[in-house]
Amino acid sequence: MSEQETPQAEAPKSETKREEFKVxxxxxIAKLKELLHExxxxxxxxxxxxxxxxxxxxxxxxxxxxxxxxxxxxVGAIAALVVHLTIVIEKTQ
Numbered sequence: 001m002s003e004q005e006t007p008q009a010e011a012p013k014s015e016t017k018r019e020e021f022k023v024x025x026x027x028x029i030a031k032l033k034e035l036l037h038e039x040x041x042x043x044x045x046x047x048x049x050x051x052x053x054x055x056x057x058x059x060x061x062x063x064x065x066x067x068x069x070x071x072x073x074x075v076g077a078i079a080a081l082v083v084h085l086t087i088v089i090e091k092t093q
Contacts, residue, residue: 015093016042022086025079029072035089045088046078054078054085 023031028046035041036059044057055078057071079085 017091017093018088019091020086020088022084025081025083025085028079028085028087029076031087032072032075035087040091040093041089042092043090045090046075047086047088048082049084049086051086054082 021031021035032044035044041059043059045053046055046057047053055074
């Protein structure tokens with residue numbers, strides 16, 4: 001007797017897309033809020049001019065704005081120290 005293989009249905013894989021935005025320190029919070037309102041963002045990475053990661057913020061679905069207050073404070077402190085930043089966002093498609 002031979003064994004028959006049954007095809008397994010694979011779960012659809014969500015594709016992750018990266019986008020980068022170069023901003024100055026004074027507009028970083030406004031840009032982040034704008035990007036978050038667009039939705040589907042899974043991770044935010046903020047880098048300095050040399051490309052070194054300063055902060056990496058993983059996001060989950062349903063994160064309330066009040067939970068992000070400490071994160072905004074940290075980002076604001078970084079923005080006060082660094083003039084030019086790159087915001088990298090990872091979105092799910």
